[in-house]
Amino acid sequence: MDGTLVDSEKVWDVALHELAAHAGGTLSESARLAMIGSSMATSMRILREDLGQPDRDEPADVEWLERRVEELFAEGLVWRPGAMELLRAVRAAGLPTALVTSTGRRLVEVALETLGRENFDVVVCGDEVSAPKPDPAPYRRAAELLGVPVDECVAIEDSPTGMASAVASGAAVLAVPAELELPPTDGVHLRDTLVGVDPAYLATVFARVTT
Template identity: 80%
Template sequence: MLFDMDGTLVDSEKVWEIALHELAARAGGTLSPAARQAMIGSSMAASMQILRDDLGQPDRPEAPDVEWLTDRVLELFGAGLVWRPGALELLHAVRFAGLRTALVTSTGRKLVEVALETLGRDNFDVVVCGDEVALPKPDPEPYRTAAALLGVAVEDCVAIEDSPTGVASALASGATVLAVPAELELPPTDGVHLRTSLVGVDPAYLADLLVHRGLLQPEG
């Protein structure tokens, strides 16, 4: 089992939203809705490029913004994260069934370590962070790396995602993809199983997805 974090397991995209708007204000501008949407599921480097383009500040130094944003999100993460509907129950059920799990996120290790205080370190056999791969999502490397570290073929894994960027990464990796949109609408896509929430999803449901790799109509 391969789990995305932000927007999939926990409702942390709202935390990022607060910090990103604050960062834009510190830079003397306002983050547009379109730019914010484009950042969802993206790496830190990609998000900072979007920010600079949106603010019309192409020469703005990246490192100070990354440091400030990381510290601010770290502070907000430390206040606790809210689980997405059905996510905690599914994670517990998967672990109870003895399935190996990986957390596969675009978020950097420093922030993930804080998030794991909510998620539970023992719930994951492997954690792959955005700053630990050469090519982040939407490239398939994060999911292929996670499967390799678990010692399983990625084609035998189900990846759960919420964003177009994450879905593209998981689909390209060869995993079976279960998509549960959070902040962005996800259109029906060949090879992607689409649900409105993780409520009611259990290990038997996931096993059935592996047996029937193909397009499912939205349900749940």
């Protein structure tokens, strides 16, 4: 979701810097980049280490952060280039579709007001899986709920963490970088943008990765 479908990483950027200031510190660029695509628990650990405050109350920080992000999400999210068009084309083609995100259900429910609940048969959130990305569990769970073998799925990702999760799950992977540069990776088809991607293109990605 974040960085792949909508340009919400900038929202997280604002909220995380505000949280660091609320804690009396400043979030470093390296720490912020390390959080992209990570679970909430991982991001909060990075925050504590970066601020030099290992004993911070994680539940309190999570509540503060989620409340602020919820406010920002409610103001509206901006689609990534080509993402809305691709999602509409996939739905028009009748393909089963899952949203697989590291973001928790509370915030995903707000984001779905922009994304459209009707565009997904399944939504798997970061706080609803046995292990978060980069573990393959989120994508395997999504495939299970869709009733489709995971090796017959194409996952679209934007971060190294998400990419690792999708590859490990056994799905074919199309990766389009947003905030982070993505290195060439076996089993991953890299592309600069989702503009011009349609179901027929996804079929070629699947064929390239699985043959």
